[in-house]
């Protein structure tokens with residue numbers, strides 16, 4: 057236990073969101089003081105059953121939807137503030153809004169400066 | 178220790194597989210009750226030495242192969258069942274079949290409902 | 299504590315680097331005995347403020363830069379050697395060189411052989 061945010065540790069917040077929420081999520085992250093992030097185009101499915109459709113007489117199944125993965129590593133900003141900021145910006149209230157996962161990070165390094173640990177984030 | 182699957186914790190299973198095994202892996206995951214997943218196109222290399230080839234007289238090296246990364250976060254389903262299901266569906270017996278890694282997840286949130294922890298997964 | 303590298307555990311080194319440093323990073327990883335890796339095309343931003351530009355009279359903001367994510371899981375090679383090798387190969391001294399994060403991996407499996415744990419890496 058410590059008074060430092062994240063008990064002195066480093067956290068990686070991984071959010072899978074709708075692509076059209078990325079702009080608002082970036083703004084929300086900057087507002088809570090965690091502007092740094094890595095973005096990956098992904099596809100995925102949640103708990104809804106696959107959708108069946110027809111195209112020119114052929115049946116097809118849509119089960120993977122385009123999403124965007126946002127990874128945000130923080131030390132000085134509490135992970136919970138980052139989670140809340142992403143949630144607020146990504147939430148539409150409809151199924152498919154996405155998930156947020158928080159992982160512990162054992163160490164970090166900033167390549168240019170060689171800084172290690174929380175200072176590197 | 179606890180009787181709950183994954184000792185009450187949340188696990189992220191990260192599998193790097195052959196692209197043409199994705200369909201079977203999705204079915205296998207659904208069968209063990211873990212249908213939710215995130216898919217990323219990646220490339221990579223394992224322990225085999227790089228292959229050298231010739232193209233129009235120029236030598237080139239193939240050292241990165243197209244793969245697919247599947248991430249599957251679970252709470253109620255034991256990580257080992259997910260690992261076994263992916264392995265069975267992804268295994269061809271040839272080099273390049275891929276790897277599976279299991280990471281601990283400290284927290285989770287479902288964006289639409291605001292649910293936290295294992296219930297969010 | 300143990301004399302084994304990484305105290306007997308498995309580590310995932312996640313590096314976000316400039317795309318044009320990937321070739322040198324691959325060579326550096328091979329040199330330290332950790333040639334296996336997974337590569338993802340990503341975009342991201344660090345701590346520099348967004349750049350504003352003009353195009354045909356329209357203002358636009360460049361805030362996401364193309365980067366490459368390299369993931370390298372090791373057991374027998376100390377994570378610190380991998381971090382140092384990546385840093386040396388990725389470092390240009392200019393802002394935007396990237397970050398390296400180290401995560402603990404709870405388990406691993408090689409799909410072809412079924413090997414588990416550090417031997418699977």
Ligand SMILES: Nc1ncnc2c1ncn2[C@@H]1O[C@H](COP(=O)(O)OP(=O)(O)OP(=O)(O)O)[C@@H](O)[C@H]1O
Nearest residue numbers: 072100101102103151152153154213214215250289
């Ligand atoms: N358990 C999980 N493991 C890995 N990725 C997941 C998981 N759950 C969701 N995702 C990712 O998040 C994306 C959006 O998920 P989604 O919001 O549909 O989750 P859900 O649980 O079905 O919630 P909802 O009922 O609100 O739709 C998925 O397409 C997938 O990429």
Ligand SMILES: Nc1ncnc2c1ncn2[C@@H]1O[C@H](COP(=O)(O)OP(=O)(O)OP(=O)(O)O)[C@@H](O)[C@H]1O
Nearest residue numbers: 193221222223224272273274275334335336371410
């Ligand atoms: N240690 C590792 N770290 C990160 N990614 C890995 C690692 N090992 C394998 N991968 C990923 O998995 C993909 C497939 O690996 P591969 O199956 O060739 O592993 P391998 O150890 O060489 O096993 P095999 O001898 O069966 O080929 C690679 O292209 C890479 O993307």
Ligand SMILES: Nc1ncnc2c1ncn2[C@@H]1O[C@H](COP(=O)(O)OP(=O)(O)OP(=O)(O)O)[C@@H](O)[C@H]1O
Nearest residue numbers: 092093094129168314342343344345393394395396
């Ligand atoms: N805290 C972070 N969380 C997630 N990704 C990050 C983080 N910091 C950097 N990255 C990723 O690394 C890439 C390069 O970051 P960058 O090197 O600009 O970091 P920086 O802290 O601004 O350092 P520098 O001052 O040397 O530029 C970013 O585009 C982003 O993809």
Ligand SMILES: [Mg+2]
Nearest residue numbers: 102103104152
């Ligand atoms: Mg859903």
Ligand SMILES: [Mg+2]
Nearest residue numbers: 223224225273
């Ligand atoms: Mg191989």
Ligand SMILES: [Mg+2]
Nearest residue numbers: 344345346394
């Ligand atoms: Mg920067």
